[in-house]
Amino acid sequence: MKRREFLRNSLGAAGLMAGLRSMSWAGPARQANDVVYLGPDKIRLSRLAIGTGTKGGSIQRQLGLEGLADLLHFGYDQGVFFWDTADGYRTHPHVREALKRVPREKVTILTKTRARTADQMRADLDRFRKELDTDYLDIVLLHAVTRPDWPEERKGAMEVLSEAREKGIVRTHGVSCHSLEALETAAREPWVRVDLARINFAGLIMDAEPATVIPVLRRMKAAGKGIIGMKILGEGGLSNRVDEALRFALSLDCVDCFTIGPANRDELSDLIRRIPAASAAMAA
DSSP: OOHHHHHHHHHHHHHHHHHHHTSOOOSSOOOTTOEEEETTTTEEEESEEEEOOGGGGHHHHTTHHHHHHHHHHHHHHTTOOEEEOOGGGTOHHHHHHHHTTSOGGGOEEEEEEOOOSHHHHHHHHHHHHHHHTOSOEEEEEEEEEOOTTHHHHTHHHHHHHHHHHHHTSEEEEEEEEOSHHHHHHHHHOTTOSEEEEEOOTTOTTOSSOHHHHHHHHHHHHHTTOEEEEEOTTGGGTTTTOHHHHHHHHHHOTTOSEEEEOOSSHHHHHHHHHHHHHHHHHHHO
């Protein structure tokens, strides 16, 4: 994003933040380990997901097999039991290593596939379960869809995921969107039960500016779909404005939970500490 565009979006976001501050809530501050039930299938997960795909997973893979497994296990011990992976991140082996240390049914795993055809999807579901050493997958998303006609393009994969959900191989399914057109389609598409959407106050690495994206997410939410936020920190671009970014994400009435990819245990601990403080600031 060019500097001029970033400044314009930041100024627009300031007004948006002011409006969202009026949407305060009563009750205790929100926590990273709050239990959330996502979408029509009521998938149990923590408000914060530990992402393993920052910059395509290269940041988390630097920790090594044991190091990333240690990070996931540390999060689990703090009540953050929602783990976000993908075939493209090449972190399935790391999640598998972490799963050796915790009861499978106590963890919620989200993964993603580039499959388009029925055969590709069947092959991916078999391979993913072997790579993760699990009989079932909690959430499977079609990864990084961009075309407005993606349901036609990926019809075969969608049909296989629907069958897998009926058989209990997959508990729920949906998409991660990387364009406004794809997001608009996802809001209308009944097959979508969960959407992974790019959202932050500055519009960094998003499908459009927040004022355009939020109404689409609200339509999704009104239709009963579960919504997971991503790019909350703009893939590191907002690392010097973490509290502001968290306040924004926590204020959204159309986002159930969100994923952030910490580079190490200190970063994860910092996020867990900051989230209730950011929530309390929004509620004040």
